[in-house]
Amino acid sequence: MSDIFIIAEAGVNHNGDIKLAKKLVDAAKSAGADAVKFQTFKTESLVSKAAPKAEYQKQNTMTDGNQLEMLKKLELSYNYFKELKEYCTEKGILFLSTAFDFDSIECLESLEMPVYKVPSGEITNLPYLMKIAGTGKPVIISTGMSDLDEVGSAIKVLRDNGAGTMTLLHCNTQYPTPFEDANLMAMLTLRERFGVAVGYSDHTLGIEAPIAAVALGATVIEKHFTLDKSLEGPDHKASLDPQELKAMVTSIRNIEVALGDGIKQPSASEIMNKAAARKSIVAGRNIAKGEIFTEDNLAIKRPGNGISPMKWFEVLGMSAARDFCEDELIDL
Known part of the structure; x- marks a missing residue:
C-alpha cells in the first residue's frame, strides 16, 4: 500500500x-x-x-x-x-x-x-x-x-x-x-x-x-x-x-x-547532464607553455568536466604546464 x-x-x-x-x-x-x-x-x-x-x-x-x-x-x-x-x-x-x-x-x-x-x-x-x-x-x-x-x-x-x-x-x-x-x-x-x-x-x-x-x-x-x-x-x-x-x-x-525524501542532492537521472550543463575553465586562445594564466587568455565555457569556475581566482596567476589550444580544458 x-x-x-x-x-x-x-x-x-x-x-x-x-x-x-x-x-x-x-x-x-x-x-x-x-x-x-x-x-x-x-x-x-x-x-x-x-x-x-x-x-x-x-x-x-x-x-x-x-x-x-x-x-x-x-x-x-x-x-x-x-x-x-x-x-x-x-x-x-x-x-x-x-x-x-x-x-x-x-x-x-x-x-x-x-x-x-x-x-x-x-x-x-x-x-x-x-x-x-x-x-x-x-x-x-x-x-x-x-x-x-x-x-x-x-x-x-x-x-x-x-x-x-x-x-x-x-x-x-x-x-x-x-x-x-x-x-x-x-x-x-x-x-x-x-x-x-x-x-x-x-x-x-x-x-x-x-x-x-x-x-x-x-x-x-x-x-x-x-x-x-x-x-x-x-x-x-x-x-x-x-x-x-x-x-x-x-x-x-x-x-x-x-x-521524494527531502535530501537536496543530484538525482541519478540528472548526474549525466552535469558535464553538459555546467562549465569549466578553458583556454580563451592558444596558450604557450610557461605563459601566465590571466583573464585575457582564459575563458569559462561548457562542458563542465574540467576545473570548476569556482576556482577561477586560484588558477589566475599560475603558469601553463604545457601548450593549450583555444577552448581546450585547462589542467594544472
Missing part, C-alpha cells in the same frame, strides 16, 4: 441498489484507490421526520421533502453490507463504511472493519464518539463545519475512551465546495495544533484540490465518486466519474513519488 491512503467515497451513490454498489467497487478498484467507502445507517435512527433537506440536497434531487424520505431510498440492509465486504475482499480493495448510529457501528464491527470514519456531522455527538472509541480501532475524523475547540473536544473523547490512532481530515461540507472555501492550509493548522496525521476530504469539483492537499502533506484523501453524474440522488453531481477518479489517483501517485 502506498503512503497516501486514497478512499473512493461511494457513499450513497448506489441509490439503494446492491448491483450498482458492486459496480462502484469495481470502479474504485480499477481507478487504483486503496479503499471504497459506503455509508451504513438505519434511516429512522439517523434523522427525525422533521429534518429538512440541506439546500444542496434540494437542488440535486429537485424536490423539497425531508431527509427521512430521501435517505430511506438510499438505505442498504446490513446483509447487503456483509455481501459488499465479501465482494471487496474478492476484488482486492479495502471495504470501509461510515456508521451513523449505534446499530450500524455494531454491524460494521461484526464485519471486522479495521478503521472507523467519523463524519463531519457526528463530531459533536458525544455518545456516538464514545461508541466508536470503544472499538479500540484507528479513527479517521472529518472536521467539516468544525472549529478547533470542537475538534479538540472530539479528540479528547475518543482518546479518553480507548480509540486507536487518529487522522484528522480537513473538510468543507458544502456540495460542491467553492474553491475559495476549500482553505487547504487549515489542514496544516490541524496538524500543528493536534500533532496527528492529517488528510483532506474533498467536495470541490474536479481533482485539483486533493492533489494540492497531497503536496501539502495529506496522508489520507477522500473523494466522492459515481458511475454517472446524471443519476438521481443528492451526491452524484458533486462526485467524480470513474475516469476522473482514475485521473485523480494517478496524479496523487505521481505527486507522492515526486515529493
